[in-house]
Amino acid sequence: MPHVVRADLKAAQTALGAGDFVAALKEVQPVWQTHPLDAALITARSTLELGRPDLAEKAARDALTMKPDSYAALLLLGSALQRQDKVIAAEYYFRRALDVSEDARAKELSRNVLRSLQRQKNWLVDGTFGIVPTSNVGKVSDEKKVKTVLGEFDITSQSERGLGIYGGLYLTRQTPLANGARFDFGVNFYDKAFRQHEFNMKTRGATASFNFPLSERSNASFSASKSRFSFGGEPYSDTTKLGASYGFSTAAGRILRFEMTHEKQDIIDDADQLSYENSGSVNFGVWRSKQTYVSLELRGNRRTSEHPAFDSWGKGASVLARYNPRDTSWVIEGALSRNQKIWDRPSGITPDVRQDNEWLLSMSTYNSNFSFLGVTPTFRYTYQNRKSTIPIYSVLSHDVFVGVTNAF
Numbered sequence: 001m002p003h004v005v006r007a008d009l010k011a012a013q014t015a016l017g018a019g020d021f022v023a024a025l026k027e028v029q030p031v032w033q034t035h036p037l038d039a040a041l042i043t044a045r046s047t048l049e050l051g052r053p054d055l056a057e058k059a060a061r062d063a064l065t066m067k068p069d070s071y072a073a074l075l076l077l078g079s080a081l082q083r084q085d086k087v088i089a090a091e092y093y094f095r096r097a098l099d100v101s102e103d104a105r106a107k108e109l110s111r112n113v114l115r116s117l118q119r120q121k122n123w124l125v126d127g128t129f130g131i132v133p134t135s136n137v138g139k140v141s142d143e144k145k146v147k148t149v150l151g152e153f154d155i156t157s158q159s160e161r162g163l164g165i166y167g168g169l170y171l172t173r174q175t176p177l178a179n180g181a182r183f184d185f186g187v188n189f190y191d192k193a194f195r196q197h198e199f200n201m202k203t204r205g206a207t208a209s210f211n212f213p214l215s216e217r218s219n220a221s222f223s224a225s226k227s228r229f230s231f232g233g234e235p236y237s238d239t240t241k242l243g244a245s246y247g248f249s250t251a252a253g254r255i256l257r258f259e260m261t262h263e264k265q266d267i268i269d270d271a272d273q274l275s276y277e278n279s280g281s282v283n284f285g286v287w288r289s290k291q292t293y294v295s296l297e298l299r300g301n302r303r304t305s306e307h308p309a310f311d312s313w314g315k316g317a318s319v320l321a322r323y324n325p326r327d328t329s330w331v332i333e334g335a336l337s338r339n340q341k342i343w344d345r346p347s348g349i350t351p352d353v354r355q356d357n358e359w360l361l362s363m364s365t366y367n368s369n370f371s372f373l374g375v376t377p378t379f380r381y382t383y384q385n386r387k388s389t390i391p392i393y394s395v396l397s398h399d400v401f402v403g404v405t406n407a408f
Contacts, residue, residue: 009035012042021046037066044076053083069100075110082117091117099372107329126170130378130403132192136396137162137199139384143391148350159396164194166401181212188227202230218248240264254285255295272307283320294321309348314341334363350390358386366405375404 012027024046032039040063048056060077063070078093094117098110118124136159145152172186190203205227213219223243229236240263247257260280267273279301287294297318304311316339323332337360346353364380380401388394 009038012039016042016045019049021049025050037063037070040066041070041072041076044073044080048076048080048083053080056080057084071097071100071102071106074100075113078113078117082113087117104329122173122175124170124172124174126172126406127375128166128168128378128403128405130166130401132164132166133400133402134162134164135159135398137164137194137196139395139397141392141394142396143394146350146390146392147352160196162194162196162199164192166190166192166403177212179212181210184209184211198232200231200233204228214246217250218246220244220246235268237268238266250285253288256282256284258282273305273310275303275305275310277301277303279314291324291326292321294319296320309343309345311344312341313344314339316340328367330365330367332363332365334361336361347390352389354388354390354393356386356388356393358384360384364401375406378403378405 008027008030012024012031015021015023015027024042028039028042028046031042040059044056044059044063047053047059057077057080060073060080063073064077067073074093074097078090078097081087081090081093091114094110094114098107098114101107101110138157138159140157140159142159145154168188168190170186170188172184175183175185177183185206185208187206188203190201192201194200205225207223207225209221209223211219211221221244223241223245225239225241225243227239227241229239241261242263243259243261245257245259247255249255258281261278263277263279265273265275265277267275279299281297281299283295283297285293285295297320299316299318301314302312303314316337318335318337320335321333324330325332337358339356339358339360341356341358343354361383362380364378366376366378370376378401382397382399382401384395384397384399386393386395
């Protein structure tokens with residue numbers, strides 16, 4: 001008798017592999033008594049392909065009852081729920097499939113179905129949470145003296161270490177339009193809290209964007225955003241921004257992107273610092289391989305204010321890189337930036353024209369194998385070194401983020 005059952009199981013598997021799902025359902029019936037897990041998986045796959053996701057859902061749940069960490073059952077259940085437009089539940093099981101997948105091919109399949117699901121969902125939720133140790137919580141200067149038109153004065157504030165908590169949440173509503181275009185509307189909430197409450201930071205904002213393809217390799221977008229930034233528990237500034245971008249991908253997979261923005265920033269307690277900034281940037285890929293992508297970004301901006309003492313020019317350049325070591329799930333990302341900002345004239349308080357020269361270095365790493373329900377531990381380090389002709393604006397800081405972010 002056992003050899004007959006094995007023959008039935010083999011026949012059901014053969015029919016499934018050949019795409020004859022009706023025959024697979026027929027052949028699998030005797031197998032339920034002796035190989036219920038195999039029978040449930042074959043039934044789930046066959047009924048799903050025959051357009052009965054409700055029956056596929058039941059069979060996949062039966063399989064999970066027998067083996068809760070079954071990758072195949074989790075993937076089939078997620079697919080059955082997705083076919084029934086139960087996208088939130090489907091995402092949960094796809095993320096569980098990503099967690100239990102044991103090889104690179106299975107993980108990539110899980111990420112692909114998650115990305116497909118993201119395009120189907122009306123609302124996307126993206127979040128990050130972690131602790132943020134810093135060597136300079138207030139981003140203040142360690143210089144000792146500053147020269148003013150009234151003479152030289154001591155700088156009494158000095159940098160101090162801090163340990164904070166950072167949380168960010170971004171909610172986006174996606175609306176597909178004709179010819180591959182898409183309208184997005186999103187709201188974001190970012191908070192950073194320290195023991196020294198006077199350095200707490202909070203951002204609340206909303207963004208609307210219109211994205212559309214121009215050809216198989218090019219796309220464009222227009223965006224508008226509004227945000228409020230609070231510092232030390234008090235509102236500090238309101239910012240309104242308009243943006244436009246154009247991107248093009250070469251046959252070799254290198255990306256060229258142009259961006260332009262116009263920004264209005266209102267410092268709430270200082271009308272003289274109401275300012276307008278026009279900026280532009282270009283980012284282009286300079287190296288691409290299976291493990292590495294390197295790009296170069298050039299940018300410039302002009303800021304004008306209600307008071308001419310705050311008018312300035314800025315420019316900068318960055319080298320950005322992403323590296324995935326061969327045969328691993330580790331990802332290492334880094335950026336090295338050089339920025340310069342020059343003001344038009346002295347402020348009236350100091351005799352010198354302010355000029356800031358800044359180096360920024362950031363590095364982050366994560367391993368997508370270490371994930372739970374689609375989020376993964378992430379480590380990020382940032383180094384900032386700004387030298388200013390007005391010493392009170394010089395900053396040296398080391399910042400770390402240890403937390404969790406999306407894994408795909």
